[in-house]
Amino acid sequence: MKRLLLFILFFLPAAAFAQIPAEKMIQTISQAGAQMQTLECDFVQVKHMSMLSEDMVSYGKMYYSQPDKLRWEYTRPYEYTFILSGNQVLLNNSNRTDVIDVDKNKMFKEITRLMSSCIVGKCLSDEKDFKTTIQDEGKEWVATLIPLKRDLRQMWTRLVIRFDVQNKAVTTVKMYETSGDCTEIELKNIRQNHPVKDSVFKLD
Amino acid sequence: MIRKFFIFLFFVLCSSLNFSAQGEGRMDRYKVQIDIQDAYLSGVCMIKDVEGLLTVAVVNEFGVSAVTFRYNKTKDKVKILNLAAAMKIPGVKALLKHDLRNIMREYCHAEGGFKTVYIYENPKYRMKYNFTPIVYEID
Numbered sequence: 001m002k003r004l005l006l007f008i009l010f011f012l013p014a015a016a017f018a019q020i021p022a023e024k025m026i027q028t029i030s031q032a033g034a035q036m037q038t039l040e041c042d043f044v045q046v047k048h049m050s051m052l053s054e055d056m057v058s059y060g061k062m063y064y065s066q067p068d069k070l071r072w073e074y075t076r077p078y079e080y081t082f083i084l085s086g087n088q089v090l091l092n093n094s095n096r097t098d099v100i101d102v103d104k105n106k107m108f109k110e111i112t113r114l115m116s117s118c119i120v121g122k123c124l125s126d127e128k129d130f131k132t133t134i135q136d137e138g139k140e141w142v143a144t145l146i147p148l149k150r151d152l153r154q155m156w157t158r159l160v161i162r163f164d165v166q167n168k169a170v171t172t173v174k175m176y177e178t179s180g181d182c183t184e185i186e187l188k189n190i191r192q193n194h195p196v197k198d199s200v201f202k203l204d
Numbered sequence: 205m206i207r208k209f210f211i212f213l214f215f216v217l218c219s220s221l222n223f224s225a226q227g228e229g230r231m232d233r234y235k236v237q238i239d240i241q242d243a244y245l246s247g248v249c250m251i252k253d254v255e256g257l258l259t260v261a262v263v264n265e266f267g268v269s270a271v272t273f274r275y276n277k278t279k280d281k282v283k284i285l286n287l288a289a290a291m292k293i294p295g296v297k298a299l300l301k302h303d304l305r306n307i308m309r310e311y312c313h314a315e316g317g318f319k320t321v322y323i324y325e326n327p328k329y330r331m332k333y334n335f336t337p338i339v340y341e342i343d
Contacts, residue, residue: 045266049250049261049263049272051259051261051272051285052250054250056248057342077233077338077340078265094235095246095334155289183268185267
């Protein structure tokens with residue numbers, strides 16, 4: 001009896017905190033991403049700079065609709081809108097508006113592909129772009145992505161993406177630059193699979 | 205012994221006061237657009253002025269750093285600290301140093317930074333820099 005109690009005492013905590021295998025976590029996130037038709041949220045972007053003692057905080061809204069519609073809009077303290085709709089991208093700031101054909105611009109093609117794949121969690125299984133590790137931290141799954149391609153390596157040393165365990169959606173993305181600075185984007189008031197008006201993706 | 209302790213305390217307090225001053229200087233934020241012939245770069249420019257030593261960072265809207273530099277008001281000198289890989293093109297660093305020095309000179313000349321839209325043009329290289337003050341509030 002005593003031995004049994006000792007066995008329970010030693011092995012029960014280990015069982016309670018048993019880690020979900022990384023492959024399983026990535027697969028679960030990918031499945032949830034594939035089922036997500038639309039996503040709408042607010043975001044807070046914080047830029048930490050080692051050279052400056054104060055952060056730069058920006059606020060905005062994001063809309064996503066499968067498979068290739070995205071609106072990333074900064075509302076404060078500056079206005080800037082990025083809309084991806086099919087193979088076209090609109091960039092709009094207070095001074096000018098540009099519409100770019102993604103198929104004719106390799107850099108934008110890469111940027112839009114990466115943004116979309118990060119939102120739906122596809123980037124975790126993208127072995128060409130990143131070396132991915134993922135950890136179970138209780139309420140969150142934390143994925144660390146090390147860029148493999150030269151273009152990405154020149155910008156970031158790593159990306160850390162946090163997923164909510166309950167709905168498997170991205171909650172925070174932290175991008176570490178080669179300079180030592182980093183940018184953290186926190187998604188708030190997330191609404192999944194709610195109808196998003198087509199007009200938000202309109203390129204005009 | 206007590207005298208030594210007070211001398212030590214005095215130096216500690218002095219150094220901590222100096223440290224806090226370095227962190228407290230004025231910080232200005234601008235919406236910036238740099239037109240380079242047919243292309244352009246837009247984002248935010250942050251300028252921290254601590255006793256005549258200005259630390260300036262230009263980042264795009266998504267937060268990716270484009271250029272970080274220091275301007276010494278007394279020496280009228282720009283030192284580029286960090287430049288985005290895409291901007292590491294022969295001649296660009298020297299061109300930026302030249303233009304940024306002129307812009308920072310104007311910034312220091314205007315007491316309290318640029319209060320309205322400031323435009324600097326380099327006609328030789330068809331470059332135009334536009335700085336618009338940002339009203340900055342954190343929730």
